[in-house]
Amino acid sequence: MNKKTVRDVDVKGKRVFCRVDFNVPMENGVITDDTRIRAALPTIRYLIEQGAKVILVSHLGRPKGKVVEELRLNAVAKRLSELLGKQVVKTDEAYGDAVKAAIASMKEGDVLLLENVRFYPGEEKNDPELAKAFAELADIYVNDAFGAAHRAHASTEGIAHYLPAVAGFLMEKEIEVLGKALSNPDRPFTAIIGGAKVKDKIGVIENLLNKVDNLIIGGGLAYTFVKALGHEVGKSLLEEDKIELAKSFMEKAKEKGVNFYMPVDVVVADRFANDANTKVVAIDAIPSDWEALDIGPKTRELYRDVIMKSKLVVWNGPMGVFEMDAFAEGTKAVAQALADAVDTYSVIGGGDSAAAVEKFGLAEKMDHISTGGGASLEFMEGKQLPGVVALNDK
Ligand SMILES: Nc1ncnc2c1ncn2[C@@H]1O[C@H](COP(=O)(O)OP(=O)(O)O)[C@@H](O)[C@H]1O
Numbered sequence: 001m002n003k004k005t006v007r008d009v010d011v012k013g014k015r016v017f018c019r020v021d022f023n024v025p026m027e028n029g030v031i032t033d034d035t036r037i038r039a040a041l042p043t044i045r046y047l048i049e050q051g052a053k054v055i056l057v058s059h060l061g062r063p064k065g066k067v068v069e070e071l072r073l074n075a076v077a078k079r080l081s082e083l084l085g086k087q088v089v090k091t092d093e094a095y096g097d098a099v100k101a102a103i104a105s106m107k108e109g110d111v112l113l114l115e116n117v118r119f120y121p122g123e124e125k126n127d128p129e130l131a132k133a134f135a136e137l138a139d140i141y142v143n144d145a146f147g148a149a150h151r152a153h154a155s156t157e158g159i160a161h162y163l164p165a166v167a168g169f170l171m172e173k174e175i176e177v178l179g180k181a182l183s184n185p186d187r188p189f190t191a192i193i194g195g196a197k198v199k200d201k202i203g204v205i206e207n208l209l210n211k212v213d214n215l216i217i218g219g220g221l222a223y224t225f226v227k228a229l230g231h232e233v234g235k236s237l238l239e240e241d242k243i244e245l246a247k248s249f250m251e252k253a254k255e256k257g258v259n260f261y262m263p264v265d266v267v268v269a270d271r272f273a274n275d276a277n278t279k280v281v282a283i284d285a286i287p288s289d290w291e292a293l294d295i296g297p298k299t300r301e302l303y304r305d306v307i308m309k310s311k312l313v314v315w316n317g318p319m320g321v322f323e324m325d326a327f328a329e330g331t332k333a334v335a336q337a338l339a340d341a342v343d344t345y346s347v348i349g350g351g352d353s354a355a356a357v358e359k360f361g362l363a364e365k366m367d368h369i370s371t372g373g374g375a376s377l378e379f380m381e382g383k384q385l386p387g388v389v390a391l392n393d394k
């Protein structure tokens, strides 16, 4: 990486504004997977050891510029304190007088966590005034939030224009490992795309068609493609305004000779609940008042075969609503196939995919678990990540 890192600056006694991605999955206020917090520990520990005043900054969820009580970072501060074995003070704001006062009382090696930066409308707008307000709090900017590096926001990009700006160890590692795997990929190269962020991910597919040999679609994303094929999807997740785009991607795949795999059967449910009535149906037989929440057994077998024959697999986004056991089998099957395919280099991307692999106890079997879903996809597409571009060159 041609960007400066924390190793290239003297942080002793300095106030370091360290952007991390603590956007962890939560249920009823409890963190269900702390992978992203643990992934940031090497940088945080290094800053503590070097005698910096460590100001940690993150978003959580998508509160859209307003305070959402459930999206405060209190539980994250508590978990981080446990992991570090050290008190982490948390403020209820992300800038302003109270934050300044908290920073003024910090000693070398202290750790402070600011409130969710997405409570402020200026964050996602990359408002220079907010970026300046953040910059005023510190002497040095460290970006270790690889998972949010594809966002040009005030705390991921804007602030870098007002302070010396360097990468943390997680950012450095992600770029190195993904770069190595993807610059000259082993073939067959397979991408598996699932999850629920249809709007974010659908555009990625177009560029992926220039890179991969096989493209596998699953999760909530699949049903826009199913609809594009002319089948009914009932109450399944659907982006109406992306149907034409989905159609064009399937045509492009054909032109390029990319094998495009879609579910052939699915698990449908009569409501979005673990104890819903469920059945397996063919892809062209989704009942109108049911929703597809997982890929079916034939699809799992098909996808397993493709995975076993691949040399490189990049997987982003679960195949179904794996948080509920009734709809976890598809995601589990893909994770298991990746674990069994010992000659296949496997890269997992995305908070939820990483959580799924962890939940099934298969994390150790993967070659690289990236903390970024969208970020790793954009990196794979060959796009420049704004959070990286903004950092100081070596
Ligand atoms: N068929 C489906 N219908 C609705 N939601 C789904 C479906 N399949 C997967 N999901 C949901 O997608 C979410 C993960 O999506 P996303 O954020 O795009 O993935 P990642 O964090 O791995 O990038 C999970 O919470 C999962 O429950």
Ligand SMILES: O=C(OP(=O)(O)O)[C@H](O)COP(=O)(O)O
Pocket (backbone or CB within 6 Å): 021, 023, 061, 062, 147, 148, 151, 349, 350, 351, 352, 371, 372, 373, 374, 375
């Ligand atoms: O969870 C994240 O992305 P991911 O779901 O693509 O892994 C990052 O924290 C970015 O979050 P965002 O997609 O709300 O900007």
